[in-house]
Amino acid sequence: MDFKLKVDASGLSCPLPILRATQGIKTLQSGELMEVVATDPGSVKDFAAWASSTGNALVEQDSANGKFRFVLRRK
Amino acid sequence: MTAEAASKPKKLCIIAYSSDLEKTWASLIIASTAAAMEIETSIFVTFWALQAFVKDSKRLPGQNWMQKMLSFMQRPGISHRKTSKMNFMGMGPWMMFQLADKYKASKPKELLAMCQELGVKIYPCQMTSDLFGIRREDLIDGLEETVGAATMLELATAADSTMFI
Numbered sequence: 001m002d003f004k005l006k007v008d009a010s011g012l013s014c015p016l017p018i019l020r021a022t023q024g025i026k027t028l029q030s031g032e033l034m035e036v037v038a039t040d041p042g043s044v045k046d047f048a049a050w051a052s053s054t055g056n057a058l059v060e061q062d063s064a065n066g067k068f069r070f071v072l073r074r075k
Numbered sequence: 076m077t078a079e080a081a082s083k084p085k086k087l088c089i090i091a092y093s094s095d096l097e098k099t100w101a102s103l104i105i106a107s108t109a110a111a112m113e114i115e116t117s118i119f120v121t122f123w124a125l126q127a128f129v130k131d132s133k134r135l136p137g138q139n140w141m142q143k144m145l146s147f148m149q150r151p152g153i154s155h156r157k158t159s160k161m162n163f164m165g166m167g168p169w170m171m172f173q174l175a176d177k178y179k180a181s182k183p184k185e186l187l188a189m190c191q192e193l194g195v196k197i198y199p200c201q202m203t204s205d206l207f208g209i210r211r212e213d214l215i216d217g218l219e220e221t222v223g224a225a226t227m228l229e230l231a232t233a234a235d236s237t238m239f240i
Contacts, residue, residue: 018111050112054113
């Protein structure tokens, strides 16, 4: 996948991963992809809620070795 | 985006009443996250919370000795909040900030800046501004106009959720 932006939110506590993602996605054009990596376990549900509320699409998510990865597409 | 979300944005109204560190902190976490979720967010700042929205650099706002005494007893500014319990002459807040750094949590000042960047509307209360002798120029920049209880009620009744913190 071609990411326009990668946001490393590793180590950050709530709500910083969401706030960093919000700042990031605002720099993208509609349809462009952003990858966010976080270590906050709460971020799994939080990114789903954020995507549902904003209308930006959560295209893909997975986790490995305590890292949670999200691929988001700007609406 | 669903059609419903496109046509009607959700709204949140926070009535910030307390100036305690942990309550101000909670208000700003909720407000910044709500704005990040594209929820139209307003904060009505009244009573003690007004002290938290005075500029950090402002010492002793007030027009008479009683107002100045109140400002002296609780130093205004977002960076000078006290915890509601276990304040211990500032040891409590100091430890909370150390822990926030350790766990990479954002502190109230950064969250307030984030709220303003994301368009949270912050309305100071007219009556409590008068009561405490706090003038517009004592308050941080970028706030909405000073309003009263009727405006706050209009915001609250139009909101999907209202919180009194």
